Amino acid sequence: MNILDTIIAEKRLEVKERKALHTIAQLEQTDGFRRDTFSLAKFLLDGTRTGIIAEFKRRSPSKGVINATADVLEVTRAYAENGASALSVLTDEKFFGGSTADLVAARVNDIPILRKDFIIDEYQLVEARSMGADVILLIAACLSPGEVRSLAQTAYSLGLEVLLELHDEAELEHVCEFTPIVGINNRNLKTFTVDIERSLVMASKLPEDTIKVAESGIDKVENVQLFRDNGFRGFLIGEHFMKTADPARAFREFVADLKNFKK
Ligand SMILES: O=P(O)(O)OC[C@@H](O)[C@@H](O)c1c[nH]c2ccccc12
Numbered sequence: 001m002n003i004l005d006t007i008i009a010e011k012r013l014e015v016k017e018r019k020a021l022h023t024i025a026q027l028e029q030t031d032g033f034r035r036d037t038f039s040l041a042k043f044l045l046d047g048t049r050t051g052i053i054a055e056f057k058r059r060s061p062s063k064g065v066i067n068a069t070a071d072v073l074e075v076t077r078a079y080a081e082n083g084a085s086a087l088s089v090l091t092d093e094k095f096f097g098g099s100t101a102d103l104v105a106a107r108v109n110d111i112p113i114l115r116k117d118f119i120i121d122e123y124q125l126v127e128a129r130s131m132g133a134d135v136i137l138l139i140a141a142c143l144s145p146g147e148v149r150s151l152a153q154t155a156y157s158l159g160l161e162v163l164l165e166l167h168d169e170a171e172l173e174h175v176c177e178f179t180p181i182v183g184i185n186n187r188n189l190k191t192f193t194v195d196i197e198r199s200l201v202m203a204s205k206l207p208e209d210t211i212k213v214a215e216s217g218i219d220k221v222e223n224v225q226l227f228r229d230n231g232f233r234g235f236l237i238g239e240h241f242m243k244t245a246d247p248a249r250a251f252r253e254f255v256a257d258l259k260n261f262k263k
Contacts, residue, residue, distance in 0.1 A: 002190040002191070003061050003189070003190065003192070004141060004142055004189045004190050007061075007092075007094075007095055007118055008118060008120060008142050010094055010095075011092075011118045011120055012120065014094075015120065015121045015123055015124060018123070018127070019123055024123065024126050027126045027127060027129075027130040028126065028130070030130040031132070032129050032130040032131055032132045032133075033129055033130060035132065036159075037112075037129075037134040037159045037160060037161075038086075038110070038111060038112040038113075038134045039112065039134070039161060040053075040085075040086050040112040040114070040134060040135045040161045040163065040181060040234075041161060041180065041181055041211055043085045043086055043111060043112050044085050044086070044181070044211055044213070044233045044234045045211070045233060046085070049083055049084070049085040050083040050084065050085060050224075050235075050255055050258060051085050051224075051228070051232075051233050051234050051235055052079075052083070052084050052085060052224075052234075052235050052236075052237055052254075052255070053084070053085060053086045053087070053088050053114060053213065053234055053235065053236040053237070054076075054079035054084040054086075054087055054088065054237060054238075054241065054251060055087075055088035055089070055090070055116065055236060055237060055238030055241075055242070056070070056072055056075055056076055056079075056087065056088070056089050056090065056098075056102060056106065056238075056242070056247075057088075057090050057096060057097075057098070057116075057238040057239065057242050058070070058090070058096065058097035058098060058242075059095075059096060059097040060095070060096055060239075061095050061096075061192075062187070062192040063239065063243075065097075066238075066239055066242045066243050067242045067243065067244075067247065070242065070247055072089070072102045072105045072106055073105050073106070073108065074248060075241075075242075075247045075248055075251075076089070076105075076106040076108075076109055077108070077109060077248075078247070078248030078249075078251055078252065079109075079241075079248075079251055080109035080110070080111050082251055082252050082255050083255045084111060084251070085111065085112075085234065086111055086112040086113065086114060086134075086135070086234075087106055087109060087111060087112070087113045087114065088113075088114040088116045088236060088238065089102050089103045089106050089113055089114070089115065089116060089133075090102070090116045090117070091103050091115055091116065091117045091131070092116070092117050092118060096116075098116070098117075100127075100131050103115060103131045103132060103133060104131055104132060107131075107132035112134040112135055112161075113132065113133050113134050113135070114133065114134070114135040114136070114137060114163060115128040115131065115133035115135070115136050115137070116137055117136075117137065118139065118142065119136055119137060119138055119139075119151060120142065120143070120147075122151065122154050124136075125151065125154055125155050125158055125160060126158065128155075128160060129158050129159065129160055133160065134160065134161060135160060135161045135162065135163055135181075136155050136160050136161075136162055136163070137162075137163050137165055137183075138151055138152060138155075138162055138163070138164050138165065138179070139165045139185075139189070140164065140165060140166050140167070140171035140174040141165075141167060141171065141189055141190070143174070145173050145174045145176070148164060148174045148176065148179065149176045149178060152164070152176065152178035152179050153178045155178075156178055161181065162178065162179055162181065163181050163182075163183050163213060164179035164181065164182050164183065165182075165183045165184075165185050165215065166182060166183070166184055166185070166202060167184070167185050167187075167188055167189070167198065168198075168202075169202070169205060172202075172205055172206075175206065175207065175210070180209070180210065180211055181210070181211045181213065181234075182206055182210050182211070182212060182213065183212075183213035183214070183215045183234070183236060184198055184199040184202045184203070184212070184213070184214060184215060185198070185215045185216050186198045186199055186214065186215060186216045186217045186218075187215075187216040187217060194216060194217035195217075196217050196218070196223060199212075199214035199215070199227060199230075199232065200226070200227075200230055203230050203231055203232065211233050211234065212231055212232045212233060212234070213232065213233070213234030213235070213236055214227040214232045214234070214235050214236070215235075215236040216236065216238075218235055218236075218237045218240065219237075219239075219240040221254065221257045221258045221261045222261070223235075224258060225258075225261055237254075240254070241254070
């Protein structure tokens with residue numbers, strides 16, 4: 001069994017447990033459902049921002065502990081105030097050390113928040129809305145094209161947007177009319193190998209009007225510029241900031257370098 005299979009097996013149990021704790025009707029009564037969501041598509045296409053989807057990630061199966069002390073409020077505020085187009089907050093506890101509480105804390109920021117988790121069930125979409133998320137991730141590597149379509153359609157009906165994550169050509173059939181925003185993960189979730197070229201190779205194979213996001217392994221402003229030159233509007237970056245003692249500062253420095261690089 002590869003790591004992705006392990007995570008999904010665990011996620012099925014977790015979802016079952018969580019369903020027993022709160023009914024959908026209860027979740028629909030929460031504050032999250034009463035707010036208007038922010039549009040990721042709109043924020044990514046807004047030329048005044050960087051396009052960076054800045055991630056808060058404490059640990060990962062590939063790297064172990066990335067940052068044991070970072071404060072979610074402090075870091076996400078710095079991301080939002082310094083040009084991030086959106087936030088990505090891990091909510092998986094077991095493998096990434098995230099939580100619902102992290103996403104709820106990040107909600108003070110007025111930019112879109114992606115609930116970063118392994119979504120396999122409609123219940124998690126209702127949870128995401130209830131937490132205050134604006135966008136959910138659907139990972140092609142662990143869903144059939146039919147599941148993506150159905151989950152994405154439900155997400156939009158709840159007022160959420162979808163980031164569909166692909167890794168290779170075989171997953172292109174997962175793209176559908178409910179997935180206008182597509183991310184290319186440079187990291188293979190089954191083997192953890194990172195190949196920044198993945199995004200570039202896949203870009204030309206996506207439908208013309210897709211809003212393209214490059215994901216993972218981005219640690220240089222040169223990478224962002226290269227992706228921009230190839231039509232990407234979003235750049236999902238976590239470790240490069242989170243692995244430092246001061247992720248807020250690392251983010252500010254990256255954004256400053258990016259501005260200078262453009263000149
Ligand atoms: O930390 P990085 O290499 O900058 O990558 C961020 C993000 O792309 C990565 O965390 C990610 C992409 N897809 C995922 C799916 C599940 C968990 C995590 C991820």
